[in-house]
Amino acid sequence: MTLATGNPSTSAAPAPTGPVGAAGSGAVAQQGRATPPRAPRTDRRLSRTRAVLAVGALLFGAAGITSTQIRADGADDVRAHSGVLLKQAEELYHSLSDADATAATIYLHVGEAPKALAAQYDTDLKDAQDLLLAATNGAGDDTNAKDLLTQIAQQLPTYVKLNATAAANNLVGYPVGIRYLTQASTLMQTGVPAQGSTPAQPGILQLVQKLTDAEAANLAAAEDTATQVPWLMAGAGALMLAALIVIQVRESRRTNRLFSLGLLGATAALVVSLLWAVAAAALQDSHIHNAKKRGSAQVSVLASARILSLQARTDEMLTLVGRGTADDRELDYTGGTDSSGARVPSTEGRLKDALNTASGLATDSRGRDLIAKALANENAWHTQHTQLRTFDAQNAYQKAVDSALGEHDFAAPKESANADFNALQTNLKDAIDHAEDTFTTEAKAAADALTGLQIGLGVLAVAMAAAVVVGLGRRLAEYH
Amino acid sequence: MTVTNTNTATNTKTHTATKTTNTKARTHIRTWSATTLIAAVALTAACSAAQDKGAAQPLTGQGINNNGLPTAPTAKSPTPCGREATEATWPGGTLPGPKDPVPAGGTLDKIRKRTFLIAGIDLNTYLFSYDPHHTNEPQGFDVDIAKAMARAIFGEDGHIQFRMVTLADPTTGEYAQLHNGNIDMAVHTTTITCARMQGDQHMSFSNPYYITEQKLLMPLGDDGKPQKFGLADLKGTGKKVCATLNSTAVDTIKKQAGEDAVYQAPYALDCLALLQQGKVDAVFTDDALLRGMEAQDPHVARTTAPPVQIQPYGIVTNYVSPDKPNDLTPFVNTALANLIADNGPDGWKNLYAHDLQTPPNGLPQIPDQYPLG
Numbered sequence: 001m002t003l004a005t006g007n008p009s010t011s012a013a014p015a016p017t018g019p020v021g022a023a024g025s026g027a028v029a030q031q032g033r034a035t036p037p038r039a040p041r042t043d044r045r046l047s048r049t050r051a052v053l054a055v056g057a058l059l060f061g062a063a064g065i066t067s068t069q070i071r072a073d074g075a076d077d078v079r080a081h082s083g084v085l086l087k088q089a090e091e092l093y094h095s096l097s098d099a100d101a102t103a104a105t106i107y108l109h110v111g112e113a114p115k116a117l118a119a120q121y122d123t124d125l126k127d128a129q130d131l132l133l134a135a136t137n138g139a140g141d142d143t144n145a146k147d148l149l150t151q152i153a154q155q156l157p158t159y160v161k162l163n164a165t166a167a168a169n170n171l172v173g174y175p176v177g178i179r180y181l182t183q184a185s186t187l188m189q190t191g192v193p194a195q196g197s198t199p200a201q202p203g204i205l206q207l208v209q210k211l212t213d214a215e216a217a218n219l220a221a222a223e224d225t226a227t228q229v230p231w232l233m234a235g236a237g238a239l240m241l242a243a244l245i246v247i248q249v250r251e252s253r254r255t256n257r258l259f260s261l262g263l264l265g266a267t268a269a270l271v272v273s274l275l276w277a278v279a280a281a282a283l284q285d286s287h288i289h290n291a292k293k294r295g296s297a298q299v300s301v302l303a304s305a306r307i308l309s310l311q312a313r314t315d316e317m318l319t320l321v322g323r324g325t326a327d328d329r330e331l332d333y334t335g336g337t338d339s340s341g342a343r344v345p346s347t348e349g350r351l352k353d354a355l356n357t358a359s360g361l362a363t364d365s366r367g368r369d370l371i372a373k374a375l376a377n378e379n380a381w382h383t384q385h386t387q388l389r390t391f392d393a394q395n396a397y398q399k400a401v402d403s404a405l406g407e408h409d410f411a412a413p414k415e416s417a418n419a420d421f422n423a424l425q426t427n428l429k430d431a432i433d434h435a436e437d438t439f440t441t442e443a444k445a446a447a448d449a450l451t452g453l454q455i456g457l458g459v460l461a462v463a464m465a466a467a468v469v470v471g472l473g474r475r476l477a478e479y480h
Numbered sequence: 481m482t483v484t485n486t487n488t489a490t491n492t493k494t495h496t497a498t499k500t501t502n503t504k505a506r507t508h509i510r511t512w513s514a515t516t517l518i519a520a521v522a523l524t525a526a527c528s529a530a531q532d533k534g535a536a537q538p539l540t541g542q543g544i545n546n547n548g549l550p551t552a553p554t555a556k557s558p559t560p561c562g563r564e565a566t567e568a569t570w571p572g573g574t575l576p577g578p579k580d581p582v583p584a585g586g587t588l589d590k591i592r593k594r595t596f597l598i599a600g601i602d603l604n605t606y607l608f609s610y611d612p613h614h615t616n617e618p619q620g621f622d623v624d625i626a627k628a629m630a631r632a633i634f635g636e637d638g639h640i641q642f643r644m645v646t647l648a649d650p651t652t653g654e655y656a657q658l659h660n661g662n663i664d665m666a667v668h669t670t671t672i673t674c675a676r677m678q679g680d681q682h683m684s685f686s687n688p689y690y691i692t693e694q695k696l697l698m699p700l701g702d703d704g705k706p707q708k709f710g711l712a713d714l715k716g717t718g719k720k721v722c723a724t725l726n727s728t729a730v731d732t733i734k735k736q737a738g739e740d741a742v743y744q745a746p747y748a749l750d751c752l753a754l755l756q757q758g759k760v761d762a763v764f765t766d767d768a769l770l771r772g773m774e775a776q777d778p779h780v781a782r783t784t785a786p787p788v789q790i791q792p793y794g795i796v797t798n799y800v801s802p803d804k805p806n807d808l809t810p811f812v813n814t815a816l817a818n819l820i821a822d823n824g825p826d827g828w829k830n831l832y833a834h835d836l837q838t839p840p841n842g843l844p845q846i847p848d849q850y851p852l853g
Contacts, residue, residue, distance in 0.1 A: 110613045165756070173612025174776040175604040179753040182746075196720075196740060198759075323603035323611065324644045325747060395643055397616040 043479040050472035054465040061461020067230030074226030079443035082219035097310040099124035104317035262471010287446035295439025305354035370431035381420035561674040570814040578635035586807040599626035600645035600663035606772030621835035632815035672794040675853025685794035693787030697763040710785030711736035719761035722751035
């Protein structure tokens with residue numbers, strides 16, 4: 001608004017008189033007073049200055065509002081959009097990998113699935129569906145994200161069908177069920193390579209990973225926008241301040257008055273505007289920084305730790321279910337070299353690394369405490385896992401299954417791979433929730449830091465313009 | 481317990497295993513005393529066989545088992561071989577009774593001292609060896625053949641322990657298990673081929689206990705009866721034929737039905753799952769495995785086209801070399817001959833009819849020529 005009305009007057013006013021005014025001196029001014037048709041030179045100069053300054057004040061206001069709007073949009077994006085989409089992508093990843101681990105765990109049970117596990121599998125899938133819908137709605141015109149979400153949504157029914165067929169075959173004791181379970185897990189985790197005219201199918205989790213990466217990049221971009229230095233406003237402010245100072249110095253030399261109250265008021269308004277903007281920006285920066293450091297950065301490390309833990313759990317289960325036909329899953333757990341000589345990274349090792357990284361990133365005692373607990377759970381679980389692999393190798397298959405499912409018939413019933421894995425999940429969830437809470441609080445504070453600034457800048461700019469008009473108006477009146 | 485610890489030295493990840501042994505329930509005592517004995521055996525074996533294998537870790541490795549037709553290291557250009565390759569029998573033709581002397585230091589001696597036989601089996605081959613309820617109580621034809629061998633050694637039931645083994649992986653699979661002495665024999669739907677006997681692994685096979693062929697499995701026709709197609713009939717029809725990854729069946733399909741017809745799956749049983757999903761149109765593999773698939777799905781059947789190549793299954797025993805005499809293959813051959821001749825409830829015919837759900841057409845004959853491989 002202010003821009004539209006300001007522009008014509010700036011371009012119109014100085015154009016015809018510019019060259020003449022440049023040659024102005026005391027003598028010429030007196031001569032000017034003697035020729036009535038043309039306004040006196042000082043008069044005209046002052047009037048011009050007044051117009052320029054008033055328009056400049058409004059322009060500064062416009063620049064300030066625009067710059068603030070950009071940062072506010074960024075902060076809002078962090079709080080309400082990118083942050084949420086990233087969280088949804090991470091939760092989708094979690095739901096799906098939890099479903100995969102749970103399906104393998106259910107398979108190891110004889111007969112009907114235990115109620116709690118069946119309910120967990122159903123909840124995971126329902127959550128995944130809800131998250132897919134919400135993420136699709138939130139994706140807006142992000143075609144990359146929409147494309148990924150569509151692919152995931154298309155593959156999910158196939159995955160569910162494979163698992164259901166596995167369960168049906170398992171119920172009647174047909175070994176083909178294991179192949180269905182393995183095919184389901186392959187579709188979820190690594191995908192199916194191309195063969196002849198059959199195209200390759202990417203793993204569902206690989207697609208979710210791509211989505212997570214894209215949303216993380218969007219969040220980083222939003223954080224950059226929210227903390228962008230407002231050059232436009234800073235430039236306009238500096239010019240305006242310089243102009244006001246120069247005019248005031250000149251006017252105080254020309255007249256015997258030390259101050260023009262109007263110009264002084266305008267300067268004060270400008271300084272207040274600048275100080276307010278700087279303070280708000282600094283506050284916002286620090287909240288955005290905290291949201292990232294104490295919130296999203298930790299969430300992303302913890303989320304990947306949780307996913308790795310679920311992958312390791314699936315490995316543990318499928319190795320037991322496979323009875324020698326899924327030993328590549330144990331290799332995925334331990335890491336090593338596969339039969340084709342390719343290096344396989346250790347999922348368990350990566351999990352430990354992620355937890356250690358998270359431990360280093362933790363910024364408060366609760367976060368540190370939860371991650372320390374998770375690390376202890378991980379260690380205990382790994383010990384149990386190693387032991388259950390030994391049981392299996394020594395033909396004590398039932399003992400290995402007992403440990404994996406937490407159904408012990410020997411002493412120390414609390415010690416089992418199942419118990420340690422579950423404790424790890426609980427502590428990881430709490431740690432993620434804690435970091436999420438921090439993120440939400442900080443992101444909200446960042447958005448709130450700019451509250452009122454735009455209106456304030458507008459009001460101050462108008463006040464500044466008015467002060468200039470009124471202040472220089474008094475001086476102009478002396479010529480009439 | 482100390483012996484168990486010695487075993488863990490070769491099996492690096494078992495450090496914690498001894499911790500809970502003191503607190504175990506009664507049901508596991510037998511397993512554990514068995515484990516201790518295995519450890520004793522492993523200790524003796526480790527001094528000789530396991531040494532050159534380095535840090536091989538039994539049973540915890542990364543084998544990809546290709547049911548029926550493993551991709552094991554084999555001789556590059558095998559020479560034809562026939563009945564003489566497997567025919568060694570126990571001297572005199574009469575097996576020693578449970579108390580009769582056997583050659584000291586031999587495999588049989590070792591098994592007797594341990595008081596049970598350790599048989600390597602698969603657990604995912606329906607009708608042959610499977611554990612339907614994950615209870616470690618395997619059943620099937622392979623399992624019963626292994627039990628019969630244990631009965632021949634000890635004169636009574638109950639002297640056998642099963643270990644699940646994979647076929648293919650050279651460092652952890654069936655061959656390594658045999659060489660390391662972790663198992664005494666493998667009864668694992670393993671085809672006797674010249675390449676396997678002549679290759680680096682020197683697999684030692686018994687005479688065949690089961691003869692199968694390679695056949696085509698397809699959904700039933702519209703009339704509810706098995707279809708008539710052979711591999712060659714599928715050429716140019718755009719139909720996909722599934723086979724185990726890298727198996728010889730893949731080459732056969734390529735030759736007879738064309739390059740485009742092949743679809744390779746990690747395991748033969750994957751092919752059934754793919755057929756049920758409509759991703760392939762047929763499965764081509766050993767008749768024995770196809771029987772298992774038919775038993776899991778009433779809507780598929782082997783086609784009536786003539787079979788492609790005979791696949792004799794043998795019992796694999798330990799590596800034979802001049803300095804490591806193996807008396808188990810001759811024993812197994814004689815015991816097998818007795819089993820096949822036995823018409824009683826524990827005889828070959830009855831086991832076959834019971835486990836494979838159909839009476840045998842004939843007895844397993846030793847072929848004049850084994851498949852090259």
